[in-house]
Amino acid sequence: MSAVNKNINDKDIQVILGTLLRAGVIISMTIVLIGGVIFLIHNKGVITDYKVFKPELAKFSSIAAIFKGLLTFHGDAIVQFGILMLIFTPVARIVFAIFSFLIEKDYLYVLIGLIILTIITISLNGGLAH
């Protein structure tokens, strides 16, 4: 592959990567905003209490719990779903990068991308937090 050709390829990848990141942020933040409005309408008068960290009171502390909560249309569940999408935006970026390095036949960086994904998958194992 000629050097010029490779640069053009890289440029394309960078434009798509940039668009992917921006779209992820805009979509997830819109969901957070919608959830936030619903949450405020229903809970505006409730008294907040964040003085002491009480992990046992957290309602949406797993992906399964967030999806279950989403079915109830509660504002806080929608917010948490938006946050979950935001968290997965950079992860989607890694998946995309792996495919683009595969097309470029840069297998070293395909491997590096897979290593990062593995590390993140390990952190998905909730057991780490307990």
Added chain:
Amino acid sequence: MSVLLFTIIVLLGAFLAGLLGSLTGLGGGVIIIPLLTLALGVDIHYAIGASIVSVIATSSGSAAAYVKEGITNIRIGMFLEIATTVGAICGAIVAVYLNANYIAIIFGCILIFSAIMTLKKKVDHTTLDDTDKWAKFFKLNGSYPDKGTDHQYAVKHVPAGFLMMLFAGTLSGLLGIGSGALKVIAMDNIMRLPFKVSTTTSNFMMGVTAAASAIVYLHRGQIDPGIAMPVCIGVLTGATVGSKVLLKAKTDKLKIVFAIVVTFLAIQMIYKGISGL
């Protein structure tokens, strides 16, 4: 305090944090955490969870622009992400077991360090000496466009830079911040990257690094929608406005004023942490 009032106060504070964080280059996380803990009495675990979410939002948003311009070195970014994500997860796990007072003290120290770093004059360490065998193996050397011409650069001291990134990632996971100051040290001073490349690449890495620790925080129950919602909306809006203003404003004086304010906040956090032990 009612949920509505709390949301409005946090929204305004987060907007200000995002604005100042982007104007000074310090990042929104380092300001929103003292604000939540000192002014509103929020437990630092919740503050960290909310802050890390805002770090993902701002870094992904601005990375989009930099990546398109072709300044970000995606290979360096991904290579170092191995170190930052491992560090971030370790940091986030340690944070779970660490007493809130110790976290506050460490946070204060890092805050002072970051404030000093924003004031220090940057020295250009770039080199064209492309003999580093790690840099060659991982294809890290590159070039970036500036005013129509391509600038070549070579990368040095890859293992040392990698170790520093492991440390930066750990602090990021422990404290819920982007730890940009440490990442820039690793890339500018150790690996000898040009400023433009190091700042944009560090920003590019922040999203994945923060995502790794955010997942641990989520499972631990540290991400509360009631706090995270106003924090991420506020910080992202502030940072977006800040990046627009940044092109026109002179930030030298602002940086000094800001460094003093941040140092003051840092001392308060350290004091609060020590007196709570």
